[in-house]
Amino acid sequence: xxxxxxxxxxxxxxxxxxxxxxxxxxxxxxxxxxxxxxxxxxxxxxxxxxxxxxxxxxxxxxxxxxxxxxxxxxxxxxxxxxxxxxxxxxxxxxxxxxxxxxxxxxxxxxxxxxxxxxxxxxxxxxxxxxxxxxxxxxxxxxxxxxxxx
Numbered sequence: 513x514x515x516x517x518x519x520x521x522x523x524x525x526x527x528x529x530x531x532x533x534x535x536x537x538x539x540x541x542x543x544x545x546x547x548x549x550x551x552x553x554x555x556x557x558x559x560x561x562x563x564x565x566x567x568x569x570x571x572x573x574x575x576x577x578x579x580x581x582x583x584x585x586x587x588x589x590x591x592x593x594x595x596x597x598x599x600x601x602x603x604x605x606x607x608x609x610x611x612x613x614x615x616x617x618x619x620x621x622x623x624x625x626x627x628x629x630x631x632x633x634x635x636x637x638x639x640x641x642x643x644x645x646x647x648x649x650x651x652x653x654x655x656x657x658x659x660x661x
């Protein structure tokens with residue numbers, strides 16, 4: 513639950529830091545791009561929640577009795593919830609962000625990379641060969657274009 517707390521703090525920081533636009537791009541471009549990324553992130557988040565069903569948990573600890581999810585969005589990437597939050601947070605950062613939001617976004621990225629690494633280890637321990645076969649074909653944060661890890 514400590515990880516859930518850290519995640520919440522980072523997301524809250526992203527929302528409450530002063531909003532300033534240091535970039536010289538036209539306001540409309542950042543607004544539209546940010547909004548599109550937020551919508552895409554939220555859509556991916558909902559798809560991921562539905563795909564996990566009762567196996568959904570805020571911690572990286574696998575739910576007892578839940579099988580390895582390898583279909584749907586989990587057949588494309590192993591950590592779609594983390595990717596969804598990062599995409600939505602990036603959209604928010606672009607739409608209203610300042611340098612501080614960018615810093616927090618990179619902290620969030622590092623946090624999710626670490627959480628994913630730990631989760632992968634836990635899933636490998638629980639599912640063994642099935643997980644290794646799955647990980648050989650499905651990328652963690654990006655779809656795997658070519659085979660093999």
